Amino acid sequence: MTSKSIYTFVFLVASMLVLPCIAKADDKRYSALVVKGEVNEALFQKMKNYVDAGGKTIVVTSEGGDARFGQQIAMTIVDKDISVVVRKYCLSSCANYLFLAAKNKQLEPASILGFHGGVPTSYDDKKGSEGDLKQENLLKEQLATLVNAEQSFFKKIGVDHRLISDSFELTKGEKNLLKIEFPEDKYPSKTVLDDQYELIAEYLLEVRSRDPEVSFKLTRENEIRNTMYFPSYPVLRKYGVKGITEYPYPKDQCELDVWVKNISDDFDAIFAVGDFSQTGFKNVNQR
Secondary structure (H helix, E strand, O other): OOHHHHHHHHOOOOOOOOOOOEEEEEEOOOOEEEEEOOEOHHHHHHHHHHHHOOOOEEEEEEOOEOHHHHHHHHHHHHHHOOEEEEEEEEEOHHHHHHHHHOOOEEEOOOOEEEEOOOOOOOOOOOOOOHHHHHHHHHHHHHHHHHHHHHHHHHHHHOOOOHHHHHHHHHHOOEEEEEEEEOHHHOOOOEEEEHHHHHHHHHHHHHHHHHOOOOOOEEEEEEEEOOEEEEOOHHHHHHOOOOOEEEOOOOOOHHHHHHHHHHOHHHOOOOEEEEOOOOOOOOOHHHO
């Protein structure tokens, strides 16, 4: 691997899937710049041009992307007091940096905010030639730079960085899944994380309230997915996130699954988890 390819890899470390970045004309509802696609240098330049011209609101649909440019965009949002509106989804670097940076931020209805960790704080060493070791050391240095910038950013905006580390723990690696199915697809199947079995129990009770004799099959599976954590409003507040003016949130995992399905045309399927014990949100005018 060349130094150039390592450099490219590092700054895509927080990325998910790649879509072209598209800037649209101002959205009349917000007098805003509307952008869709990967967090990258092109998005940074479009946003910088918009801000330099006096723009104040960005409507974003993004699957995430380059951590370095995510951090640069975020600092511009902070310094220029830019508002952020999430349309459909804001995942990975978009959630970590763009959304959290905004003093005023909101989600449009049925939109998903997805966290799954941040810049890796360690690198798995592999034995190799002297040239390989030099490349690995370069990678470590570049990762360390990104990690330090991320932690400094969170301190600047007053948000607990554990939001990122906790989201990583909730979404990392291979997941144990629990699935309930009904004969002849009489009722929709439901799949949740293994430790969310109470959601399966609630769903079964709901089905049996309508059909007391229905049979079902319960299975456990191991599956690797692009998993995102969609925190509730009270949980975000716990981590110190402020300035949220609208935050529609699904009432349960089943509704969240529907929201995820509605965005699946944009990229390969993701799996989202939330927390539904505390979902209350009051409009800023009611607080």
